Amino acid sequence: MRIKKHPILEFDREKKLRFYINGKELYGYEGETISAALFANGVTTFSRSLKYNHPRGFFCGIGKCSSCLMTVNGIPNTRTCITPLKDGVEVKTQDAYADLPETKHKRHKKKVINTDLLVIGGGPAGLSAALEAAKHGVNVLLVDENPILGGQLIKQTHKFFGSREEKAGTRGVEIAQQLRKEVEKQENIRVFLKSTVFGYYECEQNHCFGMVKRREDYTEEIYELHCKSVIFACGAMENMLAFPGNDLPGVYGAGGVQTLMNVYGVKPGRRVLMVGSGNVGLIVSYQLLQADVDVAYIVEGLPKIGGYHVHAAKVRRCGVPILTSHTIVEAYGNERVEGARIAKVGKNWSIIPGTEMDVKCDTICLAVGLTPSIRLLSQTGAEIRFIREAGGHVALHNKNMETTVPGVYVAGDGSGIEEASTAMLEGKIAGFSAAYKIKNKAFDSKPLKLYHEELERLRDGPFGVKGRKAKEKIAVQWSDKR
Amino acid sequence: MKKTIICRCEDVTEEDVLQAIDEGFEDIEELRKRLRLGMGPCQGRTCIPLVIRILAKKTGKNVEDIPLPTSRPPIVPVTLEALASDEDEE
Numbered sequence: 001m002r003i004k005k006h007p008i009l010e011f012d013r014e015k016k017l018r019f020y021i022n023g024k025e026l027y028g029y030e031g032e033t034i035s036a037a038l039f040a041n042g043v044t045t046f047s048r049s050l051k052y053n054h055p056r057g058f059f060c061g062i063g064k065c066s067s068c069l070m071t072v073n074g075i076p077n078t079r080t081c082i083t084p085l086k087d088g089v090e091v092k093t094q095d096a097y098a099d100l101p102e103t104k105h106k107r108h109k110k111k112v113i114n115t116d117l118l119v120i121g122g123g124p125a126g127l128s129a130a131l132e133a134a135k136h137g138v139n140v141l142l143v144d145e146n147p148i149l150g151g152q153l154i155k156q157t158h159k160f161f162g163s164r165e166e167k168a169g170t171r172g173v174e175i176a177q178q179l180r181k182e183v184e185k186q187e188n189i190r191v192f193l194k195s196t197v198f199g200y201y202e203c204e205q206n207h208c209f210g211m212v213k214r215r216e217d218y219t220e221e222i223y224e225l226h227c228k229s230v231i232f233a234c235g236a237m238e239n240m241l242a243f244p245g246n247d248l249p250g251v252y253g254a255g256g257v258q259t260l261m262n263v264y265g266v267k268p269g270r271r272v273l274m275v276g277s278g279n280v281g282l283i284v285s286y287q288l289l290q291a292d293v294d295v296a297y298i299v300e301g302l303p304k305i306g307g308y309h310v311h312a313a314k315v316r317r318c319g320v321p322i323l324t325s326h327t328i329v330e331a332y333g334n335e336r337v338e339g340a341r342i343a344k345v346g347k348n349w350s351i352i353p354g355t356e357m358d359v360k361c362d363t364i365c366l367a368v369g370l371t372p373s374i375r376l377l378s379q380t381g382a383e384i385r386f387i388r389e390a391g392g393h394v395a396l397h398n399k400n401m402e403t404t405v406p407g408v409y410v411a412g413d414g415s416g417i418e419e420a421s422t423a424m425l426e427g428k429i430a431g432f433s434a435a436y437k438i439k440n441k442a443f444d445s446k447p448l449k450l451y452h453e454e455l456e457r458l459r460d461g462p463f464g465v466k467g468r469k470a471k472e473k474i475a476v477q478w479s480d481k482r
Numbered sequence: 483m484k485k486t487i488i489c490r491c492e493d494v495t496e497e498d499v500l501q502a503i504d505e506g507f508e509d510i511e512e513l514r515k516r517l518r519l520g521m522g523p524c525q526g527r528t529c530i531p532l533v534i535r536i537l538a539k540k541t542g543k544n545v546e547d548i549p550l551p552t553s554r555p556p557i558v559p560v561t562l563e564a565l566a567s568d569e570d571e572e
Contacts, residue, residue, distance in 0.1 A: 049493045054485075059490075059528070066491060067524075067528075107568060108564060109568050110567040110568060196558050196560075198558050210555060210556070212564055219561075220564035222565065222567040237528070240531070240532055242488060242496055244483045245484040330483060331484070376557050378550065385546070386534075386545055386548075388545070
């Protein structure tokens with residue numbers, strides 16, 4: 001199931017690693033996650049569910065959904081989609097409740113770090129925020145759960161639209177590389193990868209967080225973080241859809257599949273049903289074809305294709321039918337997806353009798369929108385509101401990306417779903433504003449004005465309509481509060 | 483026909499949610515206490531957007547008026563061994 005030839009990407013498979021699944025020997029490559037290596041070996045069931053003993057596997061691929069929990073070297077509930085493969089590692093499928101590890105409790109010491117600015121999330125928004133603040137002389141601690149910096153850019157092989165300043169015409173994977181290199185050059189940015197900020201704690205003078213860092217041997221260590229300001233650039237989580245069979249291995253987030261293919265060079269299956277014709281659905285369908293995977297259909301519940309015309313035309317030219325006003329009725333299969341039934345929908349999403357159709361496929365990709373990740377942010381007490389155009393609940397924020405809690409900023413998809421180009425600008429604005437406050441307004445605020453103008457230009461374009469509306473609503477509710 | 487799973491972590495089905503709403507559990511906090519929905523390792527990241535939609539459809543409430551349940555640390559699984567670390571300054 002590994003991709004051998006790809007028109008854009010090359011996969012580094014220099015060092016072969018041996019590992020075990022329930023005692024059986026398998027091989028993977030250095031740089032792969034445990035999930036990716038299992039997939040490459042055809043293993044798609046990672047655990048059994050609590051009550052119904054259903055097979056469970058991969059879903060989001062970026063550590064958010066916890067569908068991929070397995071026991072790794074005796075440590076239960078390890079998120080295998082963000083855990084790197086190591087030579088000789090023993091992986092076990094979990095049967096409902098995992099067995100407690102037999103190791104004796106070791107005494108660990110908690111470490112404390114003080115910093116000016118904490119940036120949570122190393123995607124386009126977080127990287128841009130960290131760079132901007134660091135350039136203005138602020139000490140930055142940048143934390144990300146994944147093994148690589150870059151967020152979702154690391155899987156985006158398509159070229160960006162928008163403005164030249166925000167790297168239009170460049171592929172996402174290349175933008176991630178550029179930003180990573182810039183971060184490495186900044187001496188006042190300290191990066192923690194494979195680390196999760198898991199909680200906000202009350203603290204008298206500054207903001208305090210708990211962080212867990214996963215070591216090379218898969219054990220964990222705890223840090224207490226203190227910062228003057230914090231930027232939440234936590235991104236978003238792919239939406240699930242309610243239909244019978246929706247938890248079968250083979251039902252994956254489209255973004256999760258994109259990670260599997262474009263970061264690790266592993267195919268999700270042989271034949272895919274794509275649910276959703278927004279840009280994610282269209283782009284991932286095209287990328288599946290590039291990876292030599294069949295796409296049976298793209299189904300779209302609405303009467304119109306959601307994404308850009310250029311993307312839709314591209315997949316149609318490759319012979320993939322896009323069925324509008326169609327939805328998935330159910331997924332079937334025993335240990336994994338063996339097929340799906342789709343049907344035409346009428347008004348109020350009701351299924352029109354007699355329009356049901358069987359689709360043979362082993363993978364169902366859900367590209368039905370994203371929800372901003374705000375669970376950690378909401379612990380700070382920042383005021384949260386549901387804004388439909390933003391993709392769900394988001395923190396109210398002002399033009400400078402500061403929330404209702406002083407010193408707590410947001411940027412990128414976590415502040416309302418948009419695109420990587422707007423995320424980078426919001427990151428710069430948040431980074432600048434946070435630095436400006438920390439340094440007590442000791443520098444020129446002209447760049448901030450330019451960033452705002454650029455952001456407005458992006459949102460004025462035909463692709464920025466939804467984002468603009470979301471941010472306008474947020475601005476109105478913000479001023480109603482004041 | 484297979485089950486429609488709303489909360490994957492705790493194996494809560496759409497039927498369970500609809501039945502609990504019929505019993506009078508009409509917000510997410512109550513549903514969470516009744517069904518353990520959103521209390522597993524992902525802490526509601528997958529199910530809460532689905533539950534909001536079900537609640538809105540079934541009760542006629544505006545999505546805007548359905549409050550989110552309280553988020554508490556830790557938001558991801560952390561080993562007790564690590565959480566029990568001693569106080570120490572770096």
